[in-house]
Amino acid sequence: DIQMTQSPSFLSASVGDRVTINCKASQNINRYLNWYQQKLGEAPKVLIYNVNSLQTGIPSRFSGSGSGTDFTLTISSLQPEDVATYFCLQHNSWPRTFGGGTKLELK
């Protein structure tokens, strides 16, 4: 299985900050990477698919970049409603595998 290493596992930031979260794949996954947001007690929601395509309805402050093995999720200006856990998912091959998650809190 492809291993996805996500960092940091915990992040504390202030409203308005630029926030970046990283995922590294154990092998080349091309551009087959999604980012999800999971709020407490809720099911995960797709934010970005295929590295940088924003899911419908997701604010433009979310963006993604990368290719091959290294990927980044960026929140350009953190808002209070962005408090959540974020994780990446590779879908280059089966089984789909996940990053360990980043818990984002407000400072």
Added chain:
Amino acid sequence: QVQLKESGPGLVQPSQTLSLTCTVSGFSLTNYHVYWVRQPPGKGLEWMGIMWSDGATSYNSVLKSRLSISRDTSKSQVFLKMSSLQTEDTATYYCVRDLAVAPFDYWGQGVMVTVSS
């Protein structure tokens, strides 16, 4: 609209068998794969097994000896059975829709299962 909903017991005794049902609507099980994924409290996600759209199954090798996934297409349901439960199997269990062109696009709300006597 597309929906997946997990159902099952919230509490299971150690050594017992867990049975969960994923009921889907808005799509056909013969056109989409369905994953079972779990998340222990405060931990990351782990894929458990796959019901492929053609009815075949695949399992995480770590769980394979304890896990069985099946389906009833007429009822739009996918079933998970896992035997010999231990406390470390305490987790929220999700079913998730998957397809190459739309990977993991819809998730169920999850069902919390606690393994305790």
